[in-house]
Amino acid sequence: MKPSLLHLNDEVAAALREGRAVVALESTIITHGMPYPANLETARSVETVVRENGAVPATIAVVAGKIKVGLDDRELEQLAAAKDVVKASGRDLAGIMVGGGSAGTTVSATMRIAALAGIGIFATGGIGGVHRGAEASFDISADLTELGQTGT
Template sequence: MKSLEKYLTVSPEVKEALANGKPVVALESTIISHGMPYPKNVETAMNVEKIICDNGAVPATIAVIGGRLRAGLTEEEITYLGKKGLAVTKASRRDLPVLAARGEDGATTVAATMIIAALAGIPVFATGGIGGVHRGAEVTMDISADLEELAETPVMVVCAGAKSILDLGLTLEYLETKGVSVLGYQTEELPAFFTRTSGFHVDYRVDTPNELARIYRAKQDLNLGGGLLVTNPIPEEYAMDPDYINRSIDEACEEAKRLGIKGKEITPYLLDKIQKITGGKSLEANIKLVYNNAALGAKVACELCGLESE
């Protein structure tokens, strides 16, 4: 589509993989610019790409650079986003047309990454955790655009659950209303990002990457629209103590409320504050769960390509 080519750039490696039926996994860029400090952010991003390659797929880190929606970045471009950090716009659906028209940069959230992945023809996306319904949303109406995107955009999102700074019960209720299947990879309980359990149940337990791929394929064949949410618990050896991390989250939330921090600034603020409270332990857990999700995402992408040949 000519109008799409005006805005979308798919890297040669990703384009070749898609054209030849090879597995590709999309990756977000908010974690690079807003998720952690330089140079840890660049190191983590490059490690994630390597994990995807090691598991047989092609990585496609997604961002907006100079107004171009990009699917597949070079190491230099990832470093550019990492160094620029918080100066890069945190881009969701509402930001994409503005950044494209102005020729500006954007680090893509889950929602924006899903959009660009779908435009490029990439069905699998691995990330850390999705956004959701924020605590106190019954007053603030602060609900992440990630949830609406899951209802609309046909991409499978592999994550470690919704970020534990959120109201997980209301997040699940919202997803149910929107008809989004929440699948637990080898678990019946919704993981809570830093921890493996939350007290809430997923819709279905799924035990293999092949079955995840078949469920996604069935959803597409039935023309049901929207995506799938795969929740993959953080490896047990890296999981944090629930009481400890929940106390840290409560402390961070209270301070954010006191300072009047809200909107798109709230999530990066809370994650940074929790990292400081925990002496960096939450950041290390965050990195390990992203690595875990990248590996699973690559395995599912490989299985999905196998189904296409059936």
């Protein structure tokens, strides 16, 4: 049996095994969406709302080269306070993992990881789109492509 590339925390793993609701949460809102400590407060608040509604939150990020599905409070705080964390879409994951880096996951990366983990419910602060001038720059968010390919 080969090792999994996904590292599910105990709570998320148990919920999935037991068939309980799990909600995947993207992490670029934490790493790139707002300043510290408001980002940490918001992340904790969103996780609380998920719990209050009977589900288990699974904030997804890359931490020290490992894809984490469900962060503990220490990991969440480190991610929120870090200055050297990158923003990762699905196409960036392998390079970040090999380099041992940490990253907030965009909608596209989070959706892909959630699908691989067996999580069918996803919440986000917003998706990327077609950026102004895309006819010349082709600056189109990977979120749109992933939405068309992933069932989460």
